[in-house]
Amino acid sequence: MKKTSCWLLLGTLLISLSGLAKAETPTVAAASSLQFALSEITTRFQAESGQQVRLNFGSSGNFRRQIAQGAPFEVFLSADDINALALHEDGLTESEGIVYAYGRLVWLQRAERDDLPGEGDPLAAVERALEEYRETGRRSRIALANPEHAPYGVAARHVLERVGLWDEIQPLKVMGENVSQAAQFALSADARGGLVAYSLALAPTLAERSDYVLIPEDWHAPLNQRMVLVKGAGETAHRFYDYLQGDEAREILARYGFGLPAEPLQEEP
Numbered sequence: 001m002k003k004t005s006c007w008l009l010l011g012t013l014l015i016s017l018s019g020l021a022k023a024e025t026p027t028v029a030a031a032s033s034l035q036f037a038l039s040e041i042t043t044r045f046q047a048e049s050g051q052q053v054r055l056n057f058g059s060s061g062n063f064r065r066q067i068a069q070g071a072p073f074e075v076f077l078s079a080d081d082i083n084a085l086a087l088h089e090d091g092l093t094e095s096e097g098i099v100y101a102y103g104r105l106v107w108l109q110r111a112e113r114d115d116l117p118g119e120g121d122p123l124a125a126v127e128r129a130l131e132e133y134r135e136t137g138r139r140s141r142i143a144l145a146n147p148e149h150a151p152y153g154v155a156a157r158h159v160l161e162r163v164g165l166w167d168e169i170q171p172l173k174v175m176g177e178n179v180s181q182a183a184q185f186a187l188s189a190d191a192r193g194g195l196v197a198y199s200l201a202l203a204p205t206l207a208e209r210s211d212y213v214l215i216p217e218d219w220h221a222p223l224n225q226r227m228v229l230v231k232g233a234g235e236t237a238h239r240f241y242d243y244l245q246g247d248e249a250r251e252i253l254a255r256y257g258f259g260l261p262a263e264p265l266q267e268e269p
Contacts, residue, residue: 026237027054027072029063031079031225032180033103033152033197036205037256038077041249042240049243051236059178060084061149067092067230074237077227077244079103079179079197080151084226093228100244102259103223105155106201106212108186109193113211122213123163129192130168141174143185143194151223152179156195158220186210198257225258 030038035057042053056063056073064083067073068090076093077100078084087093107122117124129140145153153175160166172192176182179197186194187210201212229241243249250260 024234024236025052025054026074026234026240027056028075028077028237028240029056029058029067029071029073030077031060031063031151032057032178033079033199033225034077035180035200036203037199037252037258041244041252044248044252045240045243049236049239051239053236053240057178057180059145059150059153061151062177065149074230074233075227075241076230077225078151079223079225080154081224081226083151084228087230088228091231093230094233095228097226097228098245099224099261100227101225101253102261103152103155103225104198104217104257104259105152105159105195105215105220105223106198107193107215108183108196108201108206108210108212110187110191111209111211116211117213119213122215123159123165125193126160126165126169129172130165133172139172139190140192141185141188141190142169142172143174143176143182143188143191143196145179145182145196146175146177150176150178150182152195152197153182155220155223159195159215162219202255202257 038055042055046052060078060080060083063076064086067076067087076084084097088096107117126142129142132138132140144156147153147157157166160169174185176185180200182194183196183200183206185191186196200206201210229237254260
């Protein structure tokens with residue numbers, strides 16, 4: 001009897017410690033367009049609160065699938081509405097969450113080039129790459145995130161379809177698993193450039209070696225970036241979620257080119 005009681009006590013203790021660890025160090029699944037902005041926000045949050053947060057960056061569609069399969073994320077910051085709301089519809093989040101930012105798309109290319117397209121024709125570089133391919137067979141790669149699971153890839157496809165270039169660029173296209181990887185591809189030696197997140201173009205490590213031009217917002221569906229708390233999220237996850245709606249976090253997001261909702265209020269559960 002004593003042995004059984006001991007095992008029960010040990011089991012209860014392990015469960016309690018597990019729950020405490022989850023509350024103290026939540027893992028956040030974040031769209032890779034947030035790689036630099038969210039890292040800066042998290043550093044401030046940890047310094048001010050004394051609580052730790054673990055960041056995991058990737059594509060929103062992949063995170064949606066992982067959370068649906070039971071991955072232990074407590075906060076999900078998507079690059080769109082669709083993936084976050086799909087989890088809510090499946091009963092996996094505490095509420096519909098909030099739109100915390102609006103994303104923008106840019107044409108990004110290496111800084112040493114002297115032929116950055118103008119705002120009136122931001123895809124001129126794509127057209128020139130296609131002309132060169134037709135005339136010489138040379139493939140200057142066009143980078144974008146995979147539209148199968150990356151919202152910025154979906155936006156890039158919309159833009160290219162709008163101007164009738166999506167089918168034509170197939171021989172030149174190179175796709176990243178997420179928009180951060182696509183930005184790296186866009187700046188590689190064999191690439192002409194790429195369609196990536198504005199927030200990445202403004203990041204110091206990329207800005208010093210690249211140039212960009214904004215893509216008009218009405219050339220693609222809005223990138224309404226929504227975040228949600230996954231059911232079972234702990235106390236630290238809730239505090240971090242609230243912090244992301246505060247003035248300091250919003251100032252950082254704005255500095256990285258994100259548009260901000262006027263009143264970032266949480267939806268009713």
